[in-house]
Amino acid sequence: MKKLSFIIAPFMALSLCMGATAQAADYPSKPITLMTAFNAGGGSDVSHRLIEKYARGVISQPIVVTYKPGAGGEVGWTWLIGARADGYTVGGVDLPHIVLQPLLRAEGQPGYKTEQLNPLCNLVFDPDVVMVRKDSPFKSLEELVTYAKANPGKLKVGTVGKFTGDHLFLMQIEKLTGTKFTQVPYPGGGKAAPALLSGEVDCYFGSASNFLRMEGARGLAIATKERYELCPDVPTFAEQGYTLESAKYRGIATPPKFPAEAQKYLETKLAELCANPEYQQAVRGAGLTPYYTNGKEFGEIIKREKEKAVNVLKTYGFIK
Amino acid sequence: MFDISVVLSNLFEPMTLLLMALSACFGIIMGAIPGLSGTLGIALLMPFTFGLEPGVALLMLGSVYCGSEYGGSIPSILINTPGTAAALCTTFDGHPMAQNGHAQKALLTALISSVFGGLFGVCALIFLSIPLAHVAMSFGAPEQFWLCVFALTIIASLSSGQVLKGIIGALLGLLFACVGMDPITGIPRFTFNTMELMNGINVVPALIGLFAIPQALMLLKPAGEHGGMAPYRPAPGVFWQTVKEFFHRIWVVGVAGVVGLIIGIMPGAGGNIATFIAYNEAKRFSRKPEKFGTGIMEGIMAPEVCNNAVVGGAQIPMLTLGIPGSAPAAVMLGALMTHGLKPGFALFTEQSDVVFTYFIGLFLANIMILILGLVLIRIFVRVLQIPQNFLVVAIIAMSVVGAYSISTSAMDVISMCAGGLIGYILIRYKFGVAPMALGLILGGMMEEGFKLSLHLGAAEGNVVMFFFSRPQSLVLIALTVLSLVYSIWKEISAARKAGQAAA
Amino acid sequence: MNNSRIVDVSCAVVVILFCLLMRTQLTHIPREGYIFPMCTIYLLMGTSALLALRALLTRQGPHMTFFAGIPVKRWCIVSAIFVVQCLGAMYLSFKIFMGLGMLTIIFLLEKKHSLKNTVCNVLYVAFFLVFFQLFFTDIMHIYFPENLFY
Numbered sequence: 005m006k007k008l009s010f011i012i013a014p015f016m017a018l019s020l021c022m023g024a025t026a027q028a029a030d031y032p033s034k035p036i037t038l039m040t041a042f043n044a045g046g047g048s049d050v051s052h053r054l055i056e057k058y059a060r061g062v063i064s065q066p067i068v069v070t071y072k073p074g075a076g077g078e079v080g081w082t083w084l085i086g087a088r089a090d091g092y093t094v095g096g097v098d099l100p101h102i103v104l105q106p107l108l109r110a111e112g113q114p115g116y117k118t119e120q121l122n123p124l125c126n127l128v129f130d131p132d133v134v135m136v137r138k139d140s141p142f143k144s145l146e147e148l149v150t151y152a153k154a155n156p157g158k159l160k161v162g163t164v165g166k167f168t169g170d171h172l173f174l175m176q177i178e179k180l181t182g183t184k185f186t187q188v189p190y191p192g193g194g195k196a197a198p199a200l201l202s203g204e205v206d207c208y209f210g211s212a213s214n215f216l217r218m219e220g221a222r223g224l225a226i227a228t229k230e231r232y233e234l235c236p237d238v239p240t241f242a243e244q245g246y247t248l249e250s251a252k253y254r255g256i257a258t259p260p261k262f263p264a265e266a267q268k269y270l271e272t273k274l275a276e277l278c279a280n281p282e283y284q285q286a287v288r289g290a291g292l293t294p295y296y297t298n299g300k301e302f303g304e305i306i307k308r309e310k311e312k313a314v315n316v317l318k319t320y321g322f323i324k
Numbered sequence: 325m326f327d328i329s330v331v332l333s334n335l336f337e338p339m340t341l342l343l344m345a346l347s348a349c350f351g352i353i354m355g356a357i358p359g360l361s362g363t364l365g366i367a368l369l370m371p372f373t374f375g376l377e378p379g380v381a382l383l384m385l386g387s388v389y390c391g392s393e394y395g396g397s398i399p400s401i402l403i404n405t406p407g408t409a410a411a412l413c414t415t416f417d418g419h420p421m422a423q424n425g426h427a428q429k430a431l432l433t434a435l436i437s438s439v440f441g442g443l444f445g446v447c448a449l450i451f452l453s454i455p456l457a458h459v460a461m462s463f464g465a466p467e468q469f470w471l472c473v474f475a476l477t478i479i480a481s482l483s484s485g486q487v488l489k490g491i492i493g494a495l496l497g498l499l500f501a502c503v504g505m506d507p508i509t510g511i512p513r514f515t516f517n518t519m520e521l522m523n524g525i526n527v528v529p530a531l532i533g534l535f536a537i538p539q540a541l542m543l544l545k546p547a548g549e550h551g552g553m554a555p556y557r558p559a560p561g562v563f564w565q566t567v568k569e570f571f572h573r574i575w576v577v578g579v580a581g582v583v584g585l586i587i588g589i590m591p592g593a594g595g596n597i598a599t600f601i602a603y604n605e606a607k608r609f610s611r612k613p614e615k616f617g618t619g620i621m622e623g624i625m626a627p628e629v630c631n632n633a634v635v636g637g638a639q640i641p642m643l644t645l646g647i648p649g650s651a652p653a654a655v656m657l658g659a660l661m662t663h664g665l666k667p668g669f670a671l672f673t674e675q676s677d678v679v680f681t682y683f684i685g686l687f688l689a690n691i692m693i694l695i696l697g698l699v700l701i702r703i704f705v706r707v708l709q710i711p712q713n714f715l716v717v718a719i720i721a722m723s724v725v726g727a728y729s730i731s732t733s734a735m736d737v738i739s740m741c742a743g744g745l746i747g748y749i750l751i752r753y754k755f756g757v758a759p760m761a762l763g764l765i766l767g768g769m770m771e772e773g774f775k776l777s778l779h780l781g782a783a784e785g786n787v788v789m790f791f792f793s794r795p796q797s798l799v800l801i802a803l804t805v806l807s808l809v810y811s812i813w814k815e816i817s818a819a820r821k822a823g824q825a826a827a
Numbered sequence: 828m829n830n831s832r833i834v835d836v837s838c839a840v841v842v843i844l845f846c847l848l849m850r851t852q853l854t855h856i857p858r859e860g861y862i863f864p865m866c867t868i869y870l871l872m873g874t875s876a877l878l879a880l881r882a883l884l885t886r887q888g889p890h891m892t893f894f895a896g897i898p899v900k901r902w903c904i905v906s907a908i909f910v911v912q913c914l915g916a917m918y919l920s921f922k923i924f925m926g927l928g929m930l931t932i933i934f935l936l937e938k939k940h941s942l943k944n945t946v947c948n949v950l951y952v953a954f955f956l957v958f959f960q961l962f963f964t965d966i967m968h969i970y971f972p973e974n975l976f977y
Contacts, residue, residue, distance in 0.1 A: 045655030201461055495874065740913070
């Protein structure tokens with residue numbers, strides 16, 4: 005018995021040491037953690053799993069996807085800014101969530117600030133679409149707008165959440181077209197989509213990725229500059245006389261004071277990963293458009309989105 | 325439509341079968357550790373499926389799902405702690421049966437029920453996908469609310485005699501479920517301005533606390549003559565005897581299977597709520613309802629058939645419409661998309677080989693689970709013979725680790741800890757933990773249905789009427805009223821009988 | 828001696844106080860986020876009042892003990908260790924607190940202390956720690972908090 009404990013004890017000590025920091029010889033020398041602020045199976049998870057899959061062979065260490073879901077991403081992102089900035093922890097971030105959440109947070113509540121997230125790179129681009137059921141009486145955006153103008157508040161629009169990207173999209177549409185809809189906020193695309201298909205709501209203003217997953221929906225207008233390659237038969241807002249560009253972005257950010265060497269390495273490697281045609285095809289298959297930008301440009305995108313959000317929210321009086 | 329020879333040749337490749345068996349085993353283990361679940365198991369296995377064919381990947385993930393729904397019953401029976409939230413109702417009769425010395429019979433019943441439920445679900449998936457998908461679409465927000473109300477009437481039968489305490493327990497559970505940031509408006513409630521409470525009180529860690537910790541504390545009692553937690557008498561021939569008794573009660577499979585299927589197809593509602601309803605309905609239709617809770621086979625059969633039928637049901641809208649019917653199905657959908665398979669009717673026509681290989685493969689997976697289970701039961705049942713002191717420590721350790729693993733959050737462990745102490749008080753003072761567990765599980769769904777119906781009703785013009793206007797809602801309301809009336813009538817007639825006997 | 832009346836009434840009072848505390852938290856919330864918890868709180872207060880009333884009016888009830896055969900000192904110490912173990916594992920060091928907590932509880936519960944038993948206990952605890960490291964951290968990439976080491 006005593007002999008066995010002599011064998012087990014060093015094993016125990018070894019496992020204790022495994023918890024301690026690894027000696028960083030060459031970056032990267034241990035697996036890189038990619039935190040997902042949402043539940044497994046969601047859109048973010050799919051993006052991250054694709055990164056994990058295609059990182060093999062590009063990045064010398066494996067990428068490990070972990071989950072920190074809760075409060076629409078707040079829990080995960082607040083954790084991210086407090087995580088160790090040793091170059092081995094990064095997290096997936098979503099725009100405009102990371103811009104809206106700090107703006108709309110009440111006084112005295114703890115949480116992260118947009119500026120605390122250090123942008124690493126942008127990965128995908130997901131424009132917003134106006135959707136109705138295939139057998140809906142509205143065949144074009146004009147018809148929808150005309151009906152909405154004549155009957156303010158009568159049309160029910162499903163969105164994912166209140167004060168989220170979808171809601172911002174709805175607010176911008178109302179401002180542009182001078183209409184008034186009744187918003188019905190759902191906790192997720194998985195609830196909003198069946199609501200549209202079953203007729204519980206008349207339209208759904210949401211992401212193209214959800215639109216592409218659904219069977220039985222028609223897109224009336226998409227908020228991109230030109231027709232979107234993944235659903236080319238949906239006309240843009242511009243074609244129908246309104247200037248509106250609105251989309252969600254998904255990228256990667258790191259805790260503040262991330263080592264520059266790690267940042268440069270990851271930016272280069274991720275650019276290489278995102279240029280892989282197989283990866284791009286897989287991303288398109290998931291309903292998203294690959295759109296890589298490096299950290300600096302991603303920072304610019306975040307700033308632009310923040311200005312836009314502040315404008316819209318101020319017009320509606322949600323913030324001062 | 326599809327070529328049966330291609331399907332069979334795809335399926336019966338030794339590598340595929342081996343991977344399926346390993347995945348099923350992994351699923352059973354994930355289900356058996358409280359805190360880990362099929363959802364996590366599927367998410368964890370996903371990276372390992374990346375290099376494989378989509379069909380094989382799908383089969384592996386489906387096997388994990390089926391396995392985990394069986395695995396959850398194991399700790400429910402042995403240590404009165406649900407391995408997954410859907411196995412909660414299995415504790416009602418599973419643990420008493422183990423305590424009476426029939427642990428092996430209980431585990432075998434759970435195994436056979438799970439396999440039958442799984443086969444029931446797969447048959448529905450094969451033959452009834454399209455019509456059931458349309459049914460799934462007709463359920464909306466008011467129905468979600470009324471379904472939860474209907475599920476709450478079960479409290480009356482869960483806490484016979486102490487209904488008032490049961491109601492208090494359930495209401496407390498509902499209140500605790502409201503803590504945290506509201507998923508729709510993003511406004512925090514009851515968080516006392518702390519970050520920890522922002523995510524609210526998660527159901528699974530609280531369940532682990534409510535069930536496992538009181539069990540561990542009760543094991544502090546000086547041991548009985550049998551040394552372990554409950555007497556265990558190995559009985560040869562118990563398998564065939566169990567099978568015989570199972571077929572005597574085959575009606576339970578029908579009732580529970582249908583309940584599991586229907587609730588499985590509803591997006592958002594999964595095994596958690598379905599098993600409560602299945603248990604209650606089995607009790608209602610049985611000829612000896614008062615025996616439920618003492619350790620009878622029907623009490624194990626109903627929830628186990630149901631939670632495995634949910635596996636089939638939840639995948640129907642997932643494959644046909646891209647809308648998952650439960651949390652593990654949502655992860656599977658993510659995996660489907662990573663492999664380039666797009667759900668929808670096109671999947672059935674263009675990729676029919678993959679789809680039908682999958683369906684038939686699921687059949688096989690359930691058979692594999694039967695075989696694996698038979699082997700594993702011999703090992704699991706030994707848990708009862710572990711000396712009590714070691715078991716106490718093991719339960720506490722697994723509870724901490726299980727609660728933490730769900731989303732690597734310290735708050736979950738604290739919820740588990742608090743749940744443990746509250747659970748002990750509830751059990752000692754005869755409130756029972758099941759009503760509070762039910763309230764916690766239902767709270768989120770119920771409030772979501774309520775709030776959405778408020779919004780929709782406001783758009784229609786009349787909020788109150790909206791709750792009562794749809795035919796599906798009226799069916800559920802009628803069921804709720806009937807259920808209440810039935811329970812009250814039974815209480816009155818039982819009291820009258822007791823009065824007559826005394827007179 | 829029948830204490831069910833005391834127990835029921837005191838439980839009812841605790842629940843009502845808890846409801847009042849939660850009620851104070853429901854400020855600055857728009858109506859739709861407010862209705863459901865408010866109804867729940869009022870129903871809770873109502874049913875607790877009913878419970879207290881019923882307890883006061885009836886004579887008999889099931890006898891309820893808190894410890895039911897468990898030695899009181901044992902219960903208190905094990906619960907205290909459990910709470911400390913949870914908090915320490917989460918905020919300080921997972922391995923140290925889990926290991927120490929488990930060892931202490933086993934040690935306290937033993938009927939006779941001998942070298943053989945002690946070694947068995949240490950091995951049992953070590954087995955769990957190794958299992959957690961291998962299965963949870965290495966295979967499933969679930970990292971346990973080790974704040975003391977960072």
